[in-house]
Amino acid sequence: MAEKFIEALSDHVECGICSCPYESAKYLDCLHTFCEGCINRLLDQTNQVWNGPSVCIRCPICRKVTRFQAGRKADTLKSNFIVNGIVEELLHHDLHAEPVVEQKEDVCADHGIDRKFYCEKCNKIICSECALCKHHGHTFLIKNVEEASKSKAHEINKLISNATSWLQSHRNFSKEYGEKRAEGNKRLDEIKEAITTSYSNNLDTITNKLEAKKETLMAEVATRREEFVNVLDSVLVPLAETMSQVLDDVKFGEALVDSNDHREILLNYQDWMKSLCTRLDYGLPSSTAAKKQISLIESMCFRRCANSIIDVPKLGTVRYQKKDQHDKHAQGESILNPVKKLNRPTERLLLTARGQLSGEPEMMTPYPNERILVLYKDRRVEILSPDGKIDNVRPIAARYVAALSDGRIVTLSERNAVNIYNQQGQRQEVKFQISDCDEFAEYIATDEDNHVYVLYPRAAKFLKFSTKGGEPTAVIPLASDDLGDVSSMGLSKEGNVILVLGEGEVRVFSPTGRLIRRIPIKEADRVSCDQEARQAVDNS
Known part of the structure; x- marks a missing residue:
């Protein structure tokens, strides 16, 4: 009784891949068990087809997927300790000698004669009596077993060729x-x-x-x-x-x-x-x-970022862009895009000025008598006139400049100070009293009454001062949660504050800080955006 039980049990401890007793049985994710070596061979075959971050194999029994990270083997799978223990016991009793299987004659169960024919319609191997009786209507679909096998082998080879391609x-x-x-x-x-x-x-x-x-x-x-x-x-x-x-x-x-x-x-x-x-x-x-x-x-x-990392703490931007644009924008350089020529004197002057530039500009801003103030990257300052005349100003250590109505130039200095230069380059420092702002000002603008406006983008507010210094005459919070990357600041004739953002958008705020409108600017760039922003506001 025990011997029969052990013999029956031995039939259930054979690997479904190699049909041998399990060697180091491992679970797949579907919980079917195979030899560790057999699983590794499946992995090697799959690696020949797919070289990716992970490899997938299918269970030979249920076809469910088990995923392996690249370079991993079957030793990372869980072991089937129960099966391994049973195999060890069976091997101990030496019950896995391969049994001799009795070869039975391939004879028809109904007629007792050899089955030598194949019915293609029924997909069965039959004897001559079955061919005459049960399959008599399939005359043209009954072939000799050897002949039918050769035909199917030829079709298999054709399909294998298609599969190889x-x-x-x-x-x-x-x-x-x-x-x-x-x-x-x-x-x-x-x-x-x-x-x-x-x-x-x-x-x-x-x-x-x-x-x-x-x-x-x-x-x-x-x-x-x-x-x-x-x-x-x-x-x-x-x-x-x-x-x-x-x-x-x-x-x-x-x-x-x-x-x-x-x-x-x-x-x-x-x-x-x-x-x-x-x-x-x-x-x-x-x-x-x-x-x-x-x-x-x-x-x-x-x-x-092309700007000084100390003045403007920017590391740069991760971008997806066309290849030709990638070459133009290498190293964060500004590109002077062509501006559509209109009938406004200021735009005509801007187009003329672009032909007169003597270097790479950092920024441009309007100057009295329809002139343009240009600050170059090497800190030189020039005043360009419509007639082509160029007035040179002594180099100024500043990133943003603005002009007063009498021709003097205003630049940002310390957190609570600005510098005012005359055309001879002589400097006057004007300090302000700031009590409730720990941020640094980053942009500056002036109005027709020679008031100085200083923008604190991170605090989302700007301060209005007299050129004589002292307390600010106004502290105006801006009704905007995120100003983003501000490229330039300017003032309209009505006293509205104009901010040009790096992504090509103009935001216009009233003198009280209320957001009036948003205006997109096509092909806006940091050099000309101050001029274009004012035109966009006028056109709107």
Whole structure:
């Protein structure tokens, strides 16, 4: 009784892949058990098709997927200790000697004669009596077993050839997308390294502000990476699974042909053929989202901020843009876009001034008598007239300038002071009394009455002073939660405050700080936006 029980039990401790007693039995995610070595062989076969961050294999029994990280093997799976223990006990009793299987004659159960014919319509191997009786209407579909087997083997070879071509085209597609995925990740890594370098070079002076900027940019890169990888994986992972299935079917078909077992070929052909043909209908993936992500790979870049990192704590921006635009915007340089010529004298003057520039400008601002004040990156200052005359002013150490009605130039100095220069370059410092603002002013403008307006963008307010200094004559909070990246500040004739944002938008605030309107500016740039902003407000 015990011997029969052990013999029956031994039939349940054989691996479904190698049909041998389990060696180091391991669970797949579906809880089916196989030898560790057999699972590793499945992994090696799948790795030949798919080289990605993870590898998927299907259970040979239930076809459910088990995912492995790249480089992992079956030793990372959970062991089936119960099966391993049973196998060890059975081996101890030496009950796994391969039993001798009695070979039975392949004879018809109804007529007792050899089955030598194959009915293609019924997919059965039959004897001559069955061919005359039960299958008499299938005359043209009954063939000799050997002849039918050769025919099916030929069809198997044809399907294997089709499957091989399919695998080659899909393997090339998978390789191309995999390379693009790696290239995109490399670009993102380079951006990450550029951000880190820009951050490190300025760490000593503005550590706290740079830390916040860095984390924001890193989060943006992570978001871009996640979007990029998810979109491409949505194409590559299903493709890898389908390719793995086709490869399994091809190997099974090759094994059928190599076996030379005519009956085995005939009995398995229909199911094998349906399975393979269904999978071969899976064409090359066509994902608009994936193609869009791939088209953006070459334009991935990190654009370093061109302004002084000390004056304006910006690390740069992570951008997706066209390749030709990438070349123009390299190193964060400003681009002078052509301005549509209108009939306004100020615009005609702006177009004339662009032809007279003697260097790379930092900013332009209106000057009395229809002239333009130009501040160059090398800190030179020039006054351009409509007749082509150029007045030079002594170099000024400032990023933003404004002009008073009498021709004097006002620049930002310390947190609570401005400098006023005459045309001979002589400087006068004017200090203000500020009690409730710890922020630094970043922009300056003047009105027709020679009042000085100083903008504190982070505090979202501006202060109005007299050129004589002292207490501010007005402290006006702006009705806007986020001013974003301010490029320039100006005042309209009505006293409205005009802010030009870096993304090409003008925001107009009343003298009391109320947001009046938002106006988009096409092709706005930091050099000419002050002039264009005033025109946009006038046109609106």
